[in-house]
Amino acid sequence: MTPAGTGSAPAVEVRDLHVTLGGAPILTGVDLTVATGEWVTVIGPNGAGKSTLLRAVGGLLPAGHAVSLSGTPLRAMRPRARARVVATVAQSPVVPAGMSVLDYVLLGRTPYIPPLGRESAADLAVVYEVLDRLDLAAFHGRELATLSGGERQRVFLARALAQGASLLLLDEPTSALDIGHQQEVLELVDQLRREHELTVLATMHDLSIAGEYADRLVLLADGRVVAAGPPTEVLTEELLATHYRARVRVVPGEHGPLVVPVRAG
Amino acid sequence: MLSVLVALVAGVSLGPVSMPPGRVAAELLNLLPGVHLDSGLTAGEIAIVTQLRLPRVVLGLLVGGLLALAGGAYQGVFRNPLADPYLLGVAAGAGLAVTAVIALGGTTDPLAGLPVTVPLAAFLGALGAVTLTYLLGAAGGKGRSPATLILAGVAVSAFFSAGQTYLLQRHSDSIQQVYSWLLGRLATAGWHDVLLVLPYFLLTAVVVLLHRRELDVLSVGDDEATSLGLHPQRSRYLLIAAASLGTAAAVSASGLIGFVGIIVPHTVRLLAGSSYRVILPLSMIFGGAFLALTDVVARTAAAPAEIPIGVVTALLGGPFFVLVLRTARRVLS
Numbered sequence: 001m002t003p004a005g006t007g008s009a010p011a012v013e014v015r016d017l018h019v020t021l022g023g024a025p026i027l028t029g030v031d032l033t034v035a036t037g038e039w040v041t042v043i044g045p046n047g048a049g050k051s052t053l054l055r056a057v058g059g060l061l062p063a064g065h066a067v068s069l070s071g072t073p074l075r076a077m078r079p080r081a082r083a084r085v086v087a088t089v090a091q092s093p094v095v096p097a098g099m100s101v102l103d104y105v106l107l108g109r110t111p112y113i114p115p116l117g118r119e120s121a122a123d124l125a126v127v128y129e130v131l132d133r134l135d136l137a138a139f140h141g142r143e144l145a146t147l148s149g150g151e152r153q154r155v156f157l158a159r160a161l162a163q164g165a166s167l168l169l170l171d172e173p174t175s176a177l178d179i180g181h182q183q184e185v186l187e188l189v190d191q192l193r194r195e196h197e198l199t200v201l202a203t204m205h206d207l208s209i210a211g212e213y214a215d216r217l218v219l220l221a222d223g224r225v226v227a228a229g230p231p232t233e234v235l236t237e238e239l240l241a242t243h244y245r246a247r248v249r250v251v252p253g254e255h256g257p258l259v260v261p262v263r264a265g
Numbered sequence: 266m267l268s269v270l271v272a273l274v275a276g277v278s279l280g281p282v283s284m285p286p287g288r289v290a291a292e293l294l295n296l297l298p299g300v301h302l303d304s305g306l307t308a309g310e311i312a313i314v315t316q317l318r319l320p321r322v323v324l325g326l327l328v329g330g331l332l333a334l335a336g337g338a339y340q341g342v343f344r345n346p347l348a349d350p351y352l353l354g355v356a357a358g359a360g361l362a363v364t365a366v367i368a369l370g371g372t373t374d375p376l377a378g379l380p381v382t383v384p385l386a387a388f389l390g391a392l393g394a395v396t397l398t399y400l401l402g403a404a405g406g407k408g409r410s411p412a413t414l415i416l417a418g419v420a421v422s423a424f425f426s427a428g429q430t431y432l433l434q435r436h437s438d439s440i441q442q443v444y445s446w447l448l449g450r451l452a453t454a455g456w457h458d459v460l461l462v463l464p465y466f467l468l469t470a471v472v473v474l475l476h477r478r479e480l481d482v483l484s485v486g487d488d489e490a491t492s493l494g495l496h497p498q499r500s501r502y503l504l505i506a507a508a509s510l511g512t513a514a515a516v517s518a519s520g521l522i523g524f525v526g527i528i529v530p531h532t533v534r535l536l537a538g539s540s541y542r543v544i545l546p547l548s549m550i551f552g553g554a555f556l557a558l559t560d561v562v563a564r565t566a567a568a569p570a571e572i573p574i575g576v577v578t579a580l581l582g583g584p585f586f587v588l589v590l591r592t593a594r595r596v597l598s
Contacts, residue, residue, distance in 0.1 A: 058492050083494030096484040097346075098539030103481065110482050111494035116475045118542075163493070 009071030011036045011167050011199035012057055017066035019052055019223075026052045027223045036070070036166075039193060039200040041210045043234070044220035045244050050203040051091065053220065054169050057201060058088045069167060083111035087160035091171040095145050101155055102140040105131060108162030130161045134188070150181035157185070161192065168193075170202040174209070182206070186213050211235050211256035219243060231256040269326060269550060272557035276322035277314055284310055293319070320456045324518060325560045326553035327459065327466045328451070329525055331515040333552020335508040336526020337533075337545050338473050341480030342504045346589065347415050349526040350512040354421030356523070358394025359387035359516035361425040361432070364443050368436035384465060387513035390425075395509050397421045446520045451560050451574060458518050465514030472507035473545060476500060480541035522556070522575045524582020529555055531589055 012034035019027040027049045034040045042050045056063040067074040109123040131137045174182035204210040211231030219227040221243040227234045235257040249260045291304035339348035350356045366386045398421045402414035479500045487497040529552040537543045563574040
């Protein structure tokens with residue numbers, strides 16, 4: 001899913017991003033381009049800076065002039081305008097006590113509701129449409145905290161979709177789910193991306209799954225991009241051995257390489 | 266709204282001189298422009314209604330509304346079910362400031378009503394206290410829990426109370442006056458006090474109620490609120506300032522009346538769900554009705570003597586607080 005060469009600006013463009021937190025460099029000179037409609041997944045060992053990169057793209061960290069979304073520098077965007085362009089599903093989103101699914105998904109309309117006003121009929125219509133789309137209509141009155149992990153993940157996605165943003169940032173969207181629900185959620189994301197022409201930038205730990213769903217992978221290690229490209233180029237035994245210190249076999253699969261851990265000896 | 270009307274009529278009818286609620290209701294309607302009903306009350310009774318009891322009930326409605334609104338707002342801003350003007354030390358800060366004004370300013374006539382400087386001093390005291398509590402509570406860094414903030418509030422409270430005790434000891438001539446105010450009094454309230462509190466009430470209510478939606482957004486945490494397009498810190502500071510202003514006005518008018526800010530929002534939450542869009546307006550209404558009715562208990566339970574209203578709310582609030590603690594334990598652990 002690469003753009004049709006219209007010359008339009010990429011959905012995400014990161015140029016020479018440096019992030020330092022508490023005196024320690026987290027990201028050093030990171031470059032990243034995500035074309036409109038593309039799915040790019042950032043992989044890398046713990047502490048490589050994956051989440052920090054996503055936070056910078058989402059506007060949660062001061063990223064200077066390094067990040068542009070669809071050609072507009074992040075710095076030039078006001079928070080409400082930014083929230084209409086990019087929606088984030090955090091790694092472990094806060095579940096407010098007692099909040100209903102409907103109220104939670106309605107939070108996604110925040111960038112459209114006037115600061116001192118209330119939600120309009122159109123906002124509610126969007127919310128109900130999204131709930132319908134994600135098979136959550138029956139849950140709308142339920143308390144979010146009472147849902148199962150898989151249902152909750154769908155509600156988190158629903159809030160992001162209600163934001164009406166064209167760029168979706170997913171930080172470990174499946175780390176809390178069993179393997180069946182992982183596939184269910186990722187299939188759903190893929191389907192939504194095709195239907196709504198969304199761009200997806202995700203982080204993931206499971207390398208096989210990362211490779212099956214993403215158009216391109218970006219391998220981050222010690223705050224630098226050490227490899228980027230189609231899954232077959234990034235998921236190699238050499239690269240994974242070097243940067244993860246992992247002993248793995250990489251076998252060809254139907255939708256991308258499959259990474260199988262192998263015990264030493 | 267109905268609860269406010271019930272509180273209004275009950276509050277005006279009951280007291281050392283009891284009057285039939287129906288006649289009182291008619292007399293209250295007479296206050297509306299264009300209404301002329303024959304209530305059958307004597308001129309003396311009418312004076313009791315309009316000059317003594319009505320301002321007292323209205324002040325109760327305003328103060329109770331402010332305390333409950335401030336409590337609900339603090340709970341949202343700090344994402345903490347235990348936050349309340351008293352537990353955060355805000356009321357103690359305002360209390361110290363008012364004590365200082367009374368003790369050092371030498372207003373001697375307890376019935377003269379409040380000097381205009383009192384609410385302003387109380388506001389500064391309240392802001393100072395909430396800032397201190399916030400900084401101390403945040404000092405634990407990322408690992409801080411709701412309990413940390415409340416412990417900081419308790420420490421700040423103790424500090425300001427100590428300052429107050431010291432001031433009182435140095436200025437023992439004003440002890441009697443400070444104490445009658447301190448324990449919570451709506452007793453001396455005339456229309457003067459109502460007019461003094463009213464502007465603060467309106468300002469606090471408008472600011473807090475207009476931002477009630479943002480409290481729902483803040484409930485998902487600062488990071489997610491930012492990605493939803495909010496300035497979390499800006500909203501937080503504004504709401505803290507408004508809630509502290511409301512607390513300061515309530516404390517200056519009626520002394521230290523505890524637990525309203527925690528009882529009322531929690532009851533509303535149980536009845537009407539967890540959205541601040543609903544909790545805050547309902548808390549304001551029920552808080553007012555609650556305090557006005559509590560005041561009826563305070564002045565009739567041991568009639569002809571009056572029990573300080575702060576004592577009554579504490580008697581009700583203590584057991585209630587234990588209940589809240591039990592339900593909030595999940596959050597605290």
